[in-house]
Amino acid sequence: MDQNSLPPIQTTARDDAVLKALVSFVRAEALQPGERLPTERILAERLKVSRNTVREALTRWEGLGLVERRQGSGTYLKAAVSHDMLHMPLTLAGGNDFTSLMQTLEIRRALEAEAAALCAERASQADIAEIARKLDIMEQAFRTRDGMSSEEDWEFHQAIYRVSGNPLFEQIIAAMHELFHRFWEHPLGVRDFGHASFPYHRTIYDCIAARDPEGARHEALKLIATVEDDLKRGAAKLKLSSQK
Amino acid sequence: MDQNSLPPIQTTARDDAVLKALVSFVRAEALQPGERLPTERILAERLKVSRNTVREALTRWEGLGLVERRQGSGTYLKAAVSHDMLHMPLTLAGGNDFTSLMQTLEIRRALEAEAAALCAERASQADIAEIARKLDIMEQAFRTRDGMSSEEDWEFHQAIYRVSGNPLFEQIIAAMHELFHRFWEHPLGVRDFGHASFPYHRTIYDCIAARDPEGARHEALKLIATVEDDLKRGAAKLKLSSQK
């Protein structure tokens, strides 16, 4: 007997019902990310529930990053929603030291390599053109400012994740990216951080354009290796300066 | 001019403040997962905020799986909490179940291989002995029941993640694992699911014991490949049966 086939019944699930209704609404109105959805008061009235219940439901969506609420302005859709969404909330116990940063890089190394390989396998001509565009923008920003630009660099990588066809890559790496940057603001250490990684962006692209998964994988590994080296150099410098 | 140096200020963040206070409380009381935390009413009174605000905060935590609320009983801690937590809500939208499962496997393939390699690099003699113990238990369970045992199998893998020295592996893969099992309850399809993966557990262990990172990586990839094959077979079977 499989007791899992008898899920507990839900006598009250008002807020879940609200979210289901909201999904239907978004579908019916074909709302795109960025667009505003109805007022809390209107939703409460239309759905015949209290505004508080509507708020609890929206709070859940906000926590999942599906929606953004701006006081005085409204509630805005942040991502596509559907009935068969699977939520997999993952909370990581962060850390702000050198070890934690290295750990995020270990994860990123594994995922970045796989994403690059999958991307090389699955990229269409249009995809390749899009990645090339992002690469050009990044390289130009690098030349004009003579240094890595976090923004354009990140755009380039995101394009690769997207083409990999698996949204999880972008989501997980984005979290690692954020964790990494959260302790990065202060200029602790190496001035030309990321400089060494620059050439590998193009080599990765070349492999993708040539539909060479293994090549892309190896170039991605090299790129992450340069970042790890930078981090180690920064840590060594920091230790040195704190000793004196 | 770097506009990133002017982040938007945050004037009101009541519920965030509530959660911060709650983290401190859990730390101070050394609450373990499973224990009950104070009533909503008590929290509201102590923190000098409305019960509504407390509820919004708890709703957030509930959505992240940090807490479980039982009407009439209380609110219970479900996981460890800390100040520097990073929330990573992963949402797998769109596609059917098969697609989603394959996507989780792509992530797991990348991480599993890296974890196995790192494990082979860093394992101490005691670590290797511990993994061997888990392997024995698993193999025995396999023989007595003539089939893969999810529980013991998972224990074995977790031991590897732990020895890798990076807790992120276990956390992320655990999320994938849970999602995978959520759709697995009903016996839809292949009866000897996971059977093919059995021998690779020992080959992975052998590589780890021999301190052979690249070997461990390749054996781990082979293991995931068998799971992917099983999944594809199951999907094909399902499609076939739904056609008739």
Add this chain to the structure above:
DNA sequence: GTGCAGAAATTGGTTGGACCATTGGACCAC
């Protein structure tokens, strides 16, 4: 004393109404 049914207290879930803080547009003086 033991066991059990029913009452009572506890606790999360919901409601409705009120007010505050922020936003964004309309309007106006300069």
Add this chain to the structure above:
DNA sequence: GTGGTCCAATGGTCCAACCAATTTCTGCAC
């Protein structure tokens, strides 16, 4: 145009009450 001021809309917070599920207590039968 620019810069203010006002105002309506909207999310954020609060309060007080009641509902629904659960737990605990009480008292009676045995």
